[in-house]
Amino acid sequence: MIEAIGLRKSYKELEVLKGIELDVARGSVFALLGPNGAGKTTTVRVLATLTTADGGVARVAGHDVVAERSRVRRAISLTGQFAAIDELQTGAENVRMMARLAGLSRSAARSRTAELLERFDLTGAGGRLVRTYSGGMRRRLDLAASLVGDPEVIFLDEPTTGLDPRSRTELWALVRELSARGTTVFLTTQYLEEADRLADRVAVLNGGRIVAEGTADELKRIVAGHRLDLVLADAEAYERLAPHATYTDAGTLTVGMPTDGSGAHVRALLDEFDPDRTRVERFSVHSATLDDVFLTLTAAESAHV
Incomplete structure (x- = not known):
């Protein structure tokens, strides 16, 4: 049409x-x-x-x-x-x-x-x-x-x-x-x-x-089937991890990372971003949203402009 x-x-x-x-x-x-x-x-x-x-x-x-x-x-x-x-x-x-x-x-x-x-x-x-x-x-x-x-x-x-x-x-x-x-x-x-x-x-x-x-x-599915949200311990940890995230909320010190949702991948991400187990206060996993798609795709495109 x-x-x-x-x-x-x-x-x-x-x-x-x-x-x-x-x-x-x-x-x-x-x-x-x-x-x-x-x-x-x-x-x-x-x-x-x-x-x-x-x-x-x-x-x-x-x-x-x-x-x-x-x-x-x-x-x-x-x-x-x-x-x-x-x-x-x-x-x-x-x-x-x-x-x-x-x-x-x-x-x-x-x-x-x-x-x-x-x-x-x-x-x-x-x-x-x-x-x-x-x-x-x-x-x-x-x-x-x-x-x-x-x-x-x-x-x-x-x-x-x-x-x-x-x-x-x-x-x-x-x-x-x-x-x-x-x-x-x-x-x-x-x-x-x-x-x-x-x-x-x-x-x-x-x-x-x-x-x-x-x-x-x-x-x-372009960005990932799920998103791992990390609530961080302090502003320093937030500033360190925010550049790697597809979702950020400075007010709650939360960053979101794409994941396939499996236990193995979630554990790997936690080990990667919090190796000494002091930066992350708590985490949650949920299905990816179009917000994740939008932020990921527009950020990737903007980086090439």
Whole structure:
């Protein structure tokens, strides 16, 4: 449903995308991870026809994003980092306006608005001005308005930024529903848990390049199946071991090391990093997370820049 080959984009002397490759299956949830400035939003803008790439080819819903721009735009919807809704209108008026702009008749727009407000649990608030909505309600309304044309592909650019945990969980449920209905969801996020819970496949973008791609479990196996967390005795021990770690927490004097989880490997790591048994106060072993993947891959890439 989304294909990119050798996408490149620069802004003056700054090379933002350096030949990225993407292949997103129909009806799947695809998460693009990366630190600030990695090129996530630029990628979305190119795929959504808002920015033209300097090189490479991209197709969305089977259409070239340059040669068939209008067809791509009819097949997609984009929800950006900030809700694009009018606070001086009611929720229903916002959705109805988008439906009319999408070409629906007045009666069809009213019907579609009622359907979407019910679907996103906003029927009771549909007659209220949007300025009275909570952050979670605004995001749900923004998503409802973006679906008036029943798009084949929806781009969600960091959609849960600033939401409280309850609102974030509600939005995750809506993303799962969209995917279950056959909509392809392209998600950018800095919340690693979000990608872990939602995405069928995950790509890590750093320095303008895709540095890894796969399922969440496949990516976790890149760094190790598990992580050994060491709570250290003092700041000196922390400073000594932190450069070797894939996870650090200075506040608790904790460092995390990749491990296969076996007793033999854990004992070997403890002997290596605490040979005289004075640096480590306690330790724990747990499954690797996407945070470990993210920190390991972006740190490794940054070291080569």
